[in-house]
Amino acid sequence: MTISSVSKRYLGVGAGLTVLMGGVTACGAGADVAGSVQLYGHTVELNQELADRVPTEWKGGITVPIQVLRPNAFVDENNNPVGVQPDLLNAMSTKLGIHIKLEVAPFDAQVPGVQANQYAFTTATGDFPKRQEVLTMVDYTIAGLGWLTAADSEIKTLDDICGKKIGVAKGTNQEVRAEEFVGACEAKGIDGTAVIGFSNTLMTVPLDVGRIDVTYDSISSVLHFAKEEPEKFKMVGDQVNDAAIAFGVVAGEQEKADLLRDTLKELMDEGVYESIFNEWGLSSLMLEDIYINSQGLALS
Incomplete structure (x- = not known):
């Protein structure tokens, strides 16, 4: 199954942190990825052209880290991961036809985790020149x-x-x-x-x-x-x-960065991207396009 974002009711503080620190699994090993998913009035479907570009090491499923930051990513009372990032990853999972497992990790563990092949990419990394030395950044929102x-x-x-x-x-x-x-x-x-x-x-x-x-x-x-x-x-x-927020792959992995960019651009063209940001009250933080390493992006 893909990531479920079915409720926006919040957990109590203690229970929420206990669940989050234990990790959140978006989909089980061996489960089939749905060919389509309904998300805020949109039908998100598999794009075979994008799926064919998925690198071999991602085809069996990937793990990505999330940081506890409402409304970007947290869990609801039903233990479902919710927020902007889980919604985007849900849609991307369907587009690419791959499983995505969410693992809660402190921010300072995300970049080392990607470098050690523990994670496929970071999910909420500020796109700064210093970070571009170790990551290729796919900007999807303003920070x-x-x-x-x-x-x-x-x-x-x-x-x-x-x-x-x-x-x-x-x-x-x-x-x-x-x-x-x-x-x-x-x-x-x-x-x-x-x-x-x-x-x-x-x-x-x-x-x-x-x-x-x-x-x-x-x-x-x-x-x-x-x-x-x-x-x-x-x-x-x-x-x-201050900067863009990005998905970050290991610096130089341009094909992966291009795949993430093109997947997000399709979601943007279909209106899914805008609906997700509107749903969580962050329309003022949307980008007009998806950028790599902030090239062409003007901050205001």
Whole structure:
């Protein structure tokens, strides 16, 4: 079976993390891949021309990592992987006629996992020049960063964050940026600003229980929580578009990158791509085309 995205009801925090840390299997070994799947009013079908281009080592099925980041990827109360990435991978699995297994992994394990052939490609990697040295990137969405704090927090501006505890996902660009922010606070003569890294954790969890004062996170997650739970969370400051987010294969594996790009482009042409982003409230983060290594992509 292919990845099921049938519910958007959320798990409780404890149960959700337990299931996620154990991994999520999108389809069982030996199962047949459906020739078509219904997704938000679209019928996604096998494309034999694309399937014929699947590399030999992928034909028996592939494993890809996902990071816990709502609404990009998480599991619902029925233990189904849901979100933008599972939906895209569901459609791609059908187009290519191959099994895709989702494995929850911390962000800083994704690139090494691809290099070690543990994973076929990364799923949510910022397309930066440094990463292009080790990965060929297939850009499918725009990335941004934002600050999220409790709705009743005294933090109202970015200046108020100095001296506070900042939560970030380990191994991400926001961790680097947060450390730079600490340096800026110290340059102002304000000490005590701390960056605390987490793995495989929805960043609202430590924020909700007071382990951190503010989180610096993907703008998709920040916008989602500020909109869906305004009684609990608020965004501080403005969105900063910073790069594209991509599927990443080992640098130089151009045929694989081209296959992923062409598969995504077909989903875009068929309207499936737009419907997925609309479903999860992230239409402002869509791209107009699918790019490789950000070539031709203008960030705004």
